[in-house]
Amino acid sequence: MEPELVEITATVPHSPSAVWTIVGSPHLYPRFVRGITSCEPVSETTGRGARYRYRAGGEGAAEIFVHRRDEHLAWSGVEGRPHRMSVVLRPVPEGTALTVLLTLLDGRSPAVPRIRQRILDAIAAIGDHLGGVPAADALPARPSKRELARILVRAGVLTPAQPTGTLRQLRSVGRWGSTLAGGYEAAGRRAPGSLALCDERSERTFGEVDERTTRLAAVLQRYGITEGTRVLLMCRNHNAMVEAMIACSKLGADVALMNTGLALGQAAEFAVRQRSRLVLADAEFAALRAELPPDVPQLWTWPPGGGWHGPTIEELIEAQPLARISPPERPGRLVVLTSGTSGPPKGARRPTPHSVADAAAVLSEIPLRAGEPILVAAPLFHTWGLAALQLGMALRAGLVLPRRFDAEATLAMIERRRCTALFAVPTMLRRLLDLPEKTRTRYDISSLRVVASSGAGLPGRLGEEFMDAFGDILYNLYGSTEVSWAAIAGPRELRAAHGTAGRPPIGTAIRVLDRAGNPVPPGVTGRLYVGNRLLFDGYTDGAQLDVRDGLMDTGDRGYVDANGLLFVQGREDEMVVSGGENVAPAAVEEVLLTLPEVREAAVVGVHDPKYGQRLAAYLVLAPGARLDVDSVRSHVRERLARFAVPRDVVFVDSLPRNATGKVVKRALRRNYRW
Numbered sequence: 001m002e003p004e005l006v007e008i009t010a011t012v013p014h015s016p017s018a019v020w021t022i023v024g025s026p027h028l029y030p031r032f033v034r035g036i037t038s039c040e041p042v043s044e045t046t047g048r049g050a051r052y053r054y055r056a057g058g059e060g061a062a063e064i065f066v067h068r069r070d071e072h073l074a075w076s077g078v079e080g081r082p083h084r085m086s087v088v089l090r091p092v093p094e095g096t097a098l099t100v101l102l103t104l105l106d107g108r109s110p111a112v113p114r115i116r117q118r119i120l121d122a123i124a125a126i127g128d129h130l131g132g133v134p135a136a137d138a139l140p141a142r143p144s145k146r147e148l149a150r151i152l153v154r155a156g157v158l159t160p161a162q163p164t165g166t167l168r169q170l171r172s173v174g175r176w177g178s179t180l181a182g183g184y185e186a187a188g189r190r191a192p193g194s195l196a197l198c199d200e201r202s203e204r205t206f207g208e209v210d211e212r213t214t215r216l217a218a219v220l221q222r223y224g225i226t227e228g229t230r231v232l233l234m235c236r237n238h239n240a241m242v243e244a245m246i247a248c249s250k251l252g253a254d255v256a257l258m259n260t261g262l263a264l265g266q267a268a269e270f271a272v273r274q275r276s277r278l279v280l281a282d283a284e285f286a287a288l289r290a291e292l293p294p295d296v297p298q299l300w301t302w303p304p305g306g307g308w309h310g311p312t313i314e315e316l317i318e319a320q321p322l323a324r325i326s327p328p329e330r331p332g333r334l335v336v337l338t339s340g341t342s343g344p345p346k347g348a349r350r351p352t353p354h355s356v357a358d359a360a361a362v363l364s365e366i367p368l369r370a371g372e373p374i375l376v377a378a379p380l381f382h383t384w385g386l387a388a389l390q391l392g393m394a395l396r397a398g399l400v401l402p403r404r405f406d407a408e409a410t411l412a413m414i415e416r417r418r419c420t421a422l423f424a425v426p427t428m429l430r431r432l433l434d435l436p437e438k439t440r441t442r443y444d445i446s447s448l449r450v451v452a453s454s455g456a457g458l459p460g461r462l463g464e465e466f467m468d469a470f471g472d473i474l475y476n477l478y479g480s481t482e483v484s485w486a487a488i489a490g491p492r493e494l495r496a497a498h499g500t501a502g503r504p505p506i507g508t509a510i511r512v513l514d515r516a517g518n519p520v521p522p523g524v525t526g527r528l529y530v531g532n533r534l535l536f537d538g539y540t541d542g543a544q545l546d547v548r549d550g551l552m553d554t555g556d557r558g559y560v561d562a563n564g565l566l567f568v569q570g571r572e573d574e575m576v577v578s579g580g581e582n583v584a585p586a587a588v589e590e591v592l593l594t595l596p597e598v599r600e601a602a603v604v605g606v607h608d609p610k611y612g613q614r615l616a617a618y619l620v621l622a623p624g625a626r627l628d629v630d631s632v633r634s635h636v637r638e639r640l641a642r643f644a645v646p647r648d649v650v651f652v653d654s655l656p657r658n659a660t661g662k663v664v665k666r667a668l669r670r671n672y673r674w
Helices: 016-023 026-031 112-131 145-155 163-176 180-190 206-222 239-251 264-273 313-319 356-363 383-395 407-417 426-434 460-470 491-496 585-592 629-637 665-671
Strands: 004-012 038-041 051-056 058-068 072-079 083-092 095-104 195-198 203-205 230-234 254-257 278-282 298-302 334-337 347-350 374-376 421-424 450-453 474-480 484-489 509-513 526-531 551-560 566-571 576-578 581-583 598-608 612-621 648-651
Touching: 004 112, 016 083, 016 095, 016 112, 026 038, 026 051, 051 072, 058 083, 095 112, 145 356, 163 180, 180 206, 180 239, 180 383, 195 206, 195 239, 203 206, 206 239, 206 313, 230 239, 230 264, 239 254, 239 298, 239 313, 298 313, 334 383, 356 383, 356 484, 374 383, 374 407, 383 421, 383 474, 383 484, 407 426, 421 426, 426 450, 426 460, 460 474, 460 491, 474 491, 474 551, 509 551, 566 585, 576 598, 576 612, 581 585, 585 598, 585 612, 585 629, 598 665, 629 648
Parallel strands: 230 254, 230 278, 254 334, 278 298, 374 421, 421 450, 450 474, 612 648
Antiparallel strands: 004 095, 038 051, 051 058, 058 072, 072 083, 083 095, 195 203, 334 347, 474 484, 509 526, 526 551, 551 566, 576 581, 598 612
16 A cells, blocks of 8 residues: 655744744644644653654554754654654745655555644644734634533433423422522422432432421521521531531522531631621531630531430421421522632632523533432532532432542442442542452442542543543543633543543633733643633632633633643642743643652742742652652653753652642641751
């Protein structure tokens, strides 16, 4: 078979040395060339003889055999589809003429016109990148009602075959609004006998939840809880926590969800500052009582063991007669605390969903199905756990709620309850992987179709390891307390592009802006702005985030590659400036995690008298692994720029993390010395 040849010559108005900064850096190719989703160095050499592993449809590897700076780069495929690629740079009066020659040696007829167009588009993107020309800004069109309905029908949220039940559901939500009260009353009318909540102590159907929360709402009224009053909730995942949230929703009360990892003094201070009228807490936080003003009552949501008895909401519900509750004029708000990884946590007011159609954005990318049980391991007080609750409500799905995460117990619960979905944070995935294989295979988890991860960044290596062990069932959602969701990566994206956050789901827009608020050129890292229907309503202290053209600042930095995939490179306030060079710690962490000996990695900036800041890397090694500092530095030096090499490398037993698995980097700077 004759080889297929694609040859293109085009001119860009920039010098060969400027063009070489991209042509001579194959790891940057995915930012400019559609179809190439990953290109990573795998050898210890640079220049001629360097090897790269790439993904372009399939996976392969290539070796550079010509590397003349500012003039010529050529590589040859050594794994995967046999091919050769050559890029020649030639100075011309207009700038630089690029001649690209691609030879496909296996003779299979490719879509040559498509390949030609991708090369031309890549050359144009390189020119725009070097010239500072903003990338084309095409915001997605607002989805039609028909499109939203199609997604909801596919997920089983709407069932046209049963119009009476659908109308009954919509009428109920219309009476209460798209609140927890409305959603659970609707589910109680439509599927009263179906499992709604399950924890280690009890099971509740949707009908029981509707009745019990009406009784609990009447109890709370006796404690002065009415429309607009504020309740503080400090609980682990369990049925009573959800019932308390629904009861408050039926009264129109605002609920502040406290992180169980907070110091009790912090929680009490927040309660006082927000003028909370009542505290509902698990009895393990009984010491919170001493921190609160005497006029703020406290009810127990979960008692300790050992035969202890006290005034729990369970007892109060049982003693309360059933009475009708009228919907409030104003729906109550949920307040979620920010993660607090870069500063003290702040209360963020979550918006009330407009309708059940708001669930369509997530359901368009994560194949959850109505009526199928979901195990929620992510804490409900966090945005990701709360999202699981709200999606489960829309799907009429039974929620299995473990109070504390245990990896083996999680597998046992999936087997026993035949859960089809697991909502978790990345550290939980790591703990599942750390189980011995013989332990993992002891449990039948064949029912599991979806593992949905969020709450912290998902390292690319962790994603691949998890799918290798559990199958291609992993979905990663990038978002925040403030913007809800921004992008979702399914198994295909996670396999194709290490570390990607995926693409924005339906009805969601992402822009990458520079410090002046202008769109950045192709391939450039900038500040991420997100727009969707559930942007938060502001912080409880009155502060707001910057909003431009309806898109909200996330505080994160990242870029969008030529394939439309988003890559998040960390917080703007975590960017390290060393010797005048900007370094994204997340990029260094990804490289460190490619070392087989490294299990977890965190990189921070620390003070340096000469360079202003320097990089410090904290590494947790795999059990039994050994690694020395010079090997770590050498590994990074071969893959990133000189200024991205950590000057300090510290081996630690564990990294300080908050309840959602995010590394608390300020604790690293405070607790570790070298």
